[in-house]
Amino acid sequence: MGAALVRQLCAQGYSVAAVARRRELLDALAEDAGGGPGRVLAYAHDVNSIDEIPGIFESIVHDLGGLDFYVYAAGVMPGVGPEEYDTEKDLAMVDVNLGGAIAWTNPVARYFHSQRAGTIVGIGSIAGDRGRKGAPVYGATKAALATYLESLRNRLAERAVRVVTIKPGMIETPMTEHLDKLVMPISAEKAAKDILKVSRGRLWNERHVPLRWLGVSMIIRSIPSFLFRRTNI
Amino acid sequence: MDSAARIQRRVRRETRPRQAFEYVEGWGMAVGAESRVWKPTSAHEVSEVFDQVRSRGTTLAMRGSGCSYGDASINSRGDVLDIRGMNRILEFNEDTGIANCEAGVTLRDLWRHSLPRGYWPRVVSGTMFPTLAGAAGMNIHGKNNYKVGTIGDAIQDIDVVLPTGELVTVSRAERPELFHGIIGGFGMLGAITRVRIATKRIHSGDIDVCGISSANLTEMMAYMDAHTGDADYLVGWLDCFAKGAALGRGLIHHARYLAPGDDPEPERTLTIDHQELPGSILGFPKGEVWRILKLFSNDYGMRLMNFTKHQMGKLEQRNGWHRQSHAGFNFLLDYVPNWKFAYGRSGGDGLIQYQVFLPAESAQAGLTAVLERCQKRLHVSYLGVLKRHRPDPFLLTHGLDGWSLAMDFKVTSANRGDVWRTTDELTRIVLDHGGNFYFAKDAVIGPKTTRQMFGEERLAKFRELKEALDPEDMLQTDLSRRAFGSGGDFTSVPPPAPSVGV
Incomplete structure (x- = not known):
């Protein structure tokens, strides 16, 4: 999804800094977008390396000549069996989905605060709307992320900084490849297009992508707990 | 990595002196730059910051609360030391x-x-x-x-x-x-x-204040000159829109300290409670008042506001002497928090303050010329403040036996070049009249102006000090590079407006 966002922003003429783990994929992405009107600057970095973050962030702002739009799209969702209680696997998820998000978004928020402008976009999930059997920690990290972003939104509102939480439904990305079947799937390109549209608008603070998931989410959230535990959602 | 090690890694110790990467701007918002901001908490940490900045070969700007309107505490080519x-x-x-x-x-x-x-x-x-x-x-x-x-x-x-x-x-x-x-x-x-x-x-938390409405600049200057002996504070507010015979009309505030016994209850007025500024203005919470000012933040609105204030000044004069708290009298700029937002909040909007100092003998002519030129150039200051000054012994001082007029000019991304051209014309008028400028309020002057206003002798002394104390030229700001360079311009090139928004 991050790659799709980079390609689209670049095609629209923006200078984009792409931060990801794998150097070869980043370089391919930079090359791919290179023909467009914008430019892509690639930074290889693992969000688990928290100590690197302030330095990389500084160089990004210097290299781009400023910053006004930021998306945190890193996330992992390893398969978790119905009777699996693996702390290491779960904490790895917390590290990337939540720890990395906080470690990156904090300096960005401070910078936007001082700049009195900017947009922060975080990728939550429909999985954060309800505690499901299948993904206890994944759902919890996404719920926590949504709450964290809501706090930032309230904190930064008086500084004219916008904070958007995107809650994607099922998107065809490498993260969901191992799932058997996707319900109402859309492509990463379509999702990225929606995300940019929503983030530029003023209407939504939290938005399901695609929007039809909002209806689904409302239904799921309204199921009483004693019934919800009998379902296989 | 096992989970215990992972958890331990996440508990990091914060490095000292503290630092953060921020956008640092002048109070007037028209200029700013990204910098690493160091926040030392002791003299020892300050010298540590110097060490670190030197070892990385970059430059450092000094910053307090960032109240200077222009680029005095901004460093677009290096770090910033925040002393707060x-x-x-x-x-x-x-x-x-x-x-x-x-x-x-x-x-x-x-x-x-x-x-x-x-x-x-x-x-x-x-x-x-x-x-x-x-x-x-x-x-x-x-x-x-x-x-x-x-x-x-x-x-x-x-x-x-x-x-x-x-x-x-x-x-x-x-x-x-x-x-x-x-x-x-x-x-x-x-x-x-x-x-x-x-x-x-002081013998009271209050101060005696009297408003004196004056019909033009001549009258205002005559009154202030006549009362430098008996007034403890004198400040003139000017309607910069008024023309002709009314040029420089406005309101003088004349204030004096209370003598022992003048205040019947000093124990009540000498409290912080008594000094608090009002929490609301005309019923609006003061934090939001800038939104109302913003509606007037154009030439028509400000002409109306200045006209109204002048008429109110006449009423104030009728009331004669009254008492006001020290904070209430002195901190006029704090009544409306963030009043600068009235000039716009988006990237590139803001204001510059431009304060001109003129020696007593040429002040009347110089100030008249400055006000008329503003009107001719259609860049009229929304606020004008006239003060009386005296010389002082400091090396790079703006103090002189004369007068100053402080003006606020609205800046947008579109009008920068034009505003800077206007100030260029004003700067030449001021220099022709033997005047000078003040760095806390400045965003525009170039090296030639600096040379002319301080004179070669004082500048050479300052350079000698700088050479001796900071031979590597580590301490720099956008201001120092702009006003102390080698160029031959009276006015600098306007910095580009920060552009923001996807």
């Missing part, structure tokens, strides 16, 4: 009124400490938020400049961390050339970390 973490009042002598403070103490901290003990800072600016380090670095003045001089005149001694890392104490007796160079030296010679400053005995 050092904010303890170390000692206050209740017999002499001398306060010994860390340099990040603000004027607000100082008066809130001294007032209940019967003292008021001798010199305060129109806002209470500047730090003592910033105030000393810019050598700020108040509405009583003609009487008591600048804040430098009230300072007894200062501690300074020199770029070499050495901590020195300087005063009028101890290394006076450093004392007179660093005060007013706009952070070019070292970091001020402690200030010992004298305050004034």
Whole structure:
């Protein structure tokens, strides 16, 4: 999804800094977008390396000549069996989905605060709307992320900084490849297009992508707990 | 990595001195830049910051509360040292009124400490938020400049961390050339970390104030000149839109301290409660009042506001003498928090302040020419403030036996070039009349103006000090590069407007 966002922003003429783990994929992405009107600057970095973050962030702002739009799209969702209680696997998820998000978004928020402008976009999930059997920690990290972003939104509102939480439904990305079947799937390109549209608008603070998931989410959230535990959602 | 190690890794110790990467802007919002901002909490940490900045080969700007309107505390090519973490009042002598403070103490901290003990800072600016380090670095003045001089005149001694890392104490007796160079030296010679400053005995928390409406500039200057002897504070507000015979009409505020016994209940007025500024204005919470001002933030609206204020001034004169709290009288700029937002909040919007100083003999002619030129160029200041000044012994001082007029010009991304051209014309008028400028309020002047207003001799002395204390030229700001370069322009090139938004 991050790659799709980079390609689209670049095609629209923006200078984009792409931060990801794998150097070869980043370089391919930079090359791919290179023909467009914008430019892509690639930074290889693992969000688990928290100590690197302030330095990389500084160089990004210097290299781009400023910053006004930021998306945190890193996330992992390893398969978790119905009777699996693996702390290491779960904490790895917390590290990337939540720890990395906080470690990156904090300096960005401070910078936007001082700049009195900017947009922060975080990728939550429909999985954060309800505690499901299948993904206890994944759902919890996404719920926590949504709450964290809501706090930032309230904190930064008086500084004219916008904070958007995107809650994607099922998107065809490498993260969901191992799932058997996707319900109402859309492509990463379509999702990225929606995300940019929503983030530029003023209407939504939290938005399901695609929007039809909002209806689904409302239904799921309204199921009483004693019934919800009998379902296989 | 096992999970225990992973958890341990996440608990990191914060590095000292603290630092953050931020967008740093001048108070007027028209100029700014990204910088690593260092936030030391002791003189030792300040010298550590110097070490780190030097080892990375970059430059460093000094910053207090960032109240300078322009680029005095901005460094688009390096780091920034924010002194606000050092904010303890170390000692206050209740017999002499001398306060010994860390340099990040603000004027607000100082008066809130001294007032209940019967003292008021001798010199305060129109806002209470500047730090003592910033105030000393810019050598700020108040509405009583003609009487008591600048804040430098009230300072007894200062501690300074020199770029070499050495901590020195300087005063009028101890290394006076450093004392007179660093005060007013706009952070070019070292970091001020402690200030010992004298305050004034007061016998009431109130002050006697009288408004005098004046029909034009001549009348206003005549009144102020006639009362420099008996007034403790004199300040003139000007309607810069008025033309012809009414040019420079406005309202003078004449204030004097109360003598012992004048105030029937000093124990009530000498409290912080009594000094609090009103929480709302005409029923609006004051934090939101800028939104209303914004509706008037155009030439028509401001013409109306200035006209209305002038008429209100006539009413105020009829009321005669009345009492106002010290904070209420002095900190006019703090009544409406963030009033600068009225000039717009998006990237590139804001204001610059432009304050011209003219010697007494040519002030009348110079100020008239300045006001008329603004009107001709259709860049009329939305606020004009006239003050009387006196000379002081500091090296790069703006003080002179004469007058100053402070003006606010609205800046947008579109009108920058035009505003800068207007100020260029004004700068030439001021220099022709033997005038000068003041760095806390400046965003425009170029090297040629600096050379002309200070003269080669004073500049050479300053360069000599800079050479000796900071041979690597580590301490720099956008201001120092703009106004002390080698170029031959009266006015600098306007900095590009920050562009924001996807």
